[in-house]
Amino acid sequence: MKAAFDPVTLATPFFIVAIVLEIVLARLGRARAAYEAKDTAVSLLMGLGSTVAGVLTAGAVFAATLWAHQHRLFDIPMTAAWAWVAIFFLEDLTYYWFHRLSHERRFWWASHVNHHSSQHYNLSTALRQTWTGGVAGTWLLWLPLAFLGFPPAMIAIEKGISLVYQFWIHTETIRRLPAPIEAVFNTPSHHRVHHARNPRYLDKNYAGILIIWDRLFGTFEPERDDEPCRYGIVKNLGDFNVLRAAFHEWIGIGADLLRVRSPREALGYLFGPPGWSPDGSRQTSAMIKARWRARMQEKAAKPAEADPAAASETV
Amino acid sequence: MSWAFLLQTLASAAAIAILVGFTAWARISRAPPKLDAAGALRVLADEFPDASPATPWIAADGAGAVARSGDEALMIFRLGDGFVARAAPWARVAASPVVAGRLTVRLDDPGAPRIRLLTGDGASPFGEGAAS
Numbered sequence A: 001m002k003a004a005f006d007p008v009t010l011a012t013p014f015f016i017v018a019i020v021l022e023i024v025l026a027r028l029g030r031a032r033a034a035y036e037a038k039d040t041a042v043s044l045l046m047g048l049g050s051t052v053a054g055v056l057t058a059g060a061v062f063a064a065t066l067w068a069h070q071h072r073l074f075d076i077p078m079t080a081a082w083a084w085v086a087i088f089f090l091e092d093l094t095y096y097w098f099h100r101l102s103h104e105r106r107f108w109w110a111s112h113v114n115h116h117s118s119q120h121y122n123l124s125t126a127l128r129q130t131w132t133g134g135v136a137g138t139w140l141l142w143l144p145l146a147f148l149g150f151p152p153a154m155i156a157i158e159k160g161i162s163l164v165y166q167f168w169i170h171t172e173t174i175r176r177l178p179a180p181i182e183a184v185f186n187t188p189s190h191h192r193v194h195h196a197r198n199p200r201y202l203d204k205n206y207a208g209i210l211i212i213w214d215r216l217f218g219t220f221e222p223e224r225d226d227e228p229c230r231y232g233i234v235k236n237l238g239d240f241n242v243l244r245a246a247f248h249e250w251i252g253i254g255a256d257l258l259r260v261r262s263p264r265e266a267l268g269y270l271f272g273p274p275g276w277s278p279d280g281s282r283q284t285s286a287m288i289k290a291r292w293r294a295r296m297q298e299k300a301a302k303p304a305e306a307d308p309a310a311a312s313e314t315v
Numbered sequence B: 001m002s003w004a005f006l007l008q009t010l011a012s013a014a015a016i017a018i019l020v021g022f023t024a025w026a027r028i029s030r031a032p033p034k035l036d037a038a039g040a041l042r043v044l045a046d047e048f049p050d051a052s053p054a055t056p057w058i059a060a061d062g063a064g065a066v067a068r069s070g071d072e073a074l075m076i077f078r079l080g081d082g083f084v085a086r087a088a089p090w091a092r093v094a095a096s097p098v099v100a101g102r103l104t105v106r107l108d109d110p111g112a113p114r115i116r117l118l119t120g121d122g123a124s125p126f127g128e129g130a131a132s
């Protein structure tokens, strides 16, 4: 069930026009954008499938939100300007923690990984949305807003605004925005870092609209001109199969659970960081970062052999 | 699900088909050049920075490579305009069969369950008598 005013539905024609424009500009050599037809197809089909999956779980999500609102602590009027300011910040803070959880714990990563599964970064990548978010239950994180007293329609609209905002930042066409904007808002530059698989950039910049949360909670990483983003996931997918993009991590969890030898292992596979394994034979992003830091330190210790840019690196 | 939603979904599917066709027509992406040993080692160094791969075997169509690093086989193969990489125990890769002219390596990995690399002569490059 959607609010009568749904920012995402309203913005869909704009999404299509913007993608066409980005492709045309890239074709004319006026913009930097890498589009691969099959990759674009997967992104767009993920977007379409996501709206269908969303409709299937929307009833339950709306009922839960309504229930929370019926037990609200305060009466927050949808007509008050202060209420919109408050929900803007609170929804964005909720998004930050939802997004961080979605990267740091495998159960929720399984539903979010598809958004990162493209090796490209363009406006179509923004539409590569989850099919399994409803099942993963991350929508529960927004219930406290209803419990506080924000009307369900207001929460739905603000979530929609956040999703629409995050569309335009999926581009390589815009390099950097003026410093005050880069300081406060999530921008193409900040979100490129979020989509990069370079060890330095892994699990950084979880922001929705405001980058201030990353600065506040220690997950901010600026994009560096001397280290271009390499997009995708640590182990990129082996084909352009949309079902694989949607379900591969869930299948991986299932296969691991069939082999567990103790409840501890089961918990680790389900709720440990992505890449967790009982014997440490796989790599979590913390392990990847630690090895990268060690390499950098090694290079810095042998400046004569290393290239000068890497040797001057501080880690 | 209402008729309106079904209609909206069908319209979106049509829009996707047109957009993908447009992307294909625009031909912005360029397939990477065929791999040679140096090119493969560059990709392998990016993907496996801790490894020290030996001289790689290059697939006959230049779309993939395998290099040994200790007990591991480091594999790369082209996907679209990029590459995908995986590592597997060397023994498993060396024992992998050739199916329809392609070395076919099965992996325990739902993200890439199978890697298929074109052999020149239909024989495994790492099989009996082959140099590894």
Ligand SMILES: [Zn+2]
Binding pocket: A099, A103, A112, A115, A116, A194
């Ligand atoms: Zn993410």
Ligand SMILES: [Zn+2]
Binding pocket: A115, A126, A170, A191, A195
């Ligand atoms: Zn994104």
